[in-house]
Amino acid sequence: MSFWENFWDIFWWFFFVYAFVAFLWLLFAVIGDLFRDDKLSGWRKALWILFLAFVPFLGLLVYLIARGKGMAERSMDRARAHREASDAYIRSVATTSLSEEITKATALRDSGTISADEFERIKSKALV
Template sequence: MNFFENFWDVLWWLFVFYAIVAFLYAVFMVIGDLFRDNELSGWWKAVWIVLLVFIPFLTVLAYMIARGKGMAERSMARARKSQQETDAYIRSVATESPTEEIAKAKALMDAGTISAEEFAQIKSKIVV
């Protein structure tokens, strides 16, 4: 065998591998979307799953054509909700600004809760 025969065999193998991975990704996207869709009844979900088992390629193609827009909308809504939850969590655990922390330490020192040395320590840690 020469180099070019091996090259085309390898290229064909890579193409087939890519096609299988892409198809499996599409199948799992459809299955995930089916279970996330609250508007679709359980019977229709079961029909789609049965069709996916028996005629997978045509079912994935039909699902993408028939329900692709809704699939994209549900995906965007899920991403927005996830982003909002992440932002809310970050806001809840974020530290205060250095100015606010120094003001609180100053109020504690004025109240006599901490000494001037402790206030200086807190201030030096915050300013660094």
């Protein structure tokens, strides 16, 4: 065998492996989208799954043509909801406001946990 025959065999092998992995990724993305879609009834989901199981290439193509735009919109909505949830969490655990810090320091001073000098230092730090 010559080098070039070997090279093209390897090239085609890598191409088919890549195509197979891409097919599997797309199949799992479509199945994930099917199960995340709240507007689609259970029976329709079952029909799509059967269609994907028995005629996978045609099923993926038809799904992407028929529901591809909605698939992208649902993905964007899901990403937006995740971002809003993480932003809300970050805001909830972020530093407290100035008045809350001064109120906490006042309570600590009144209970005798900190001295008046420490209270003034916390208050000046909060106001800066």
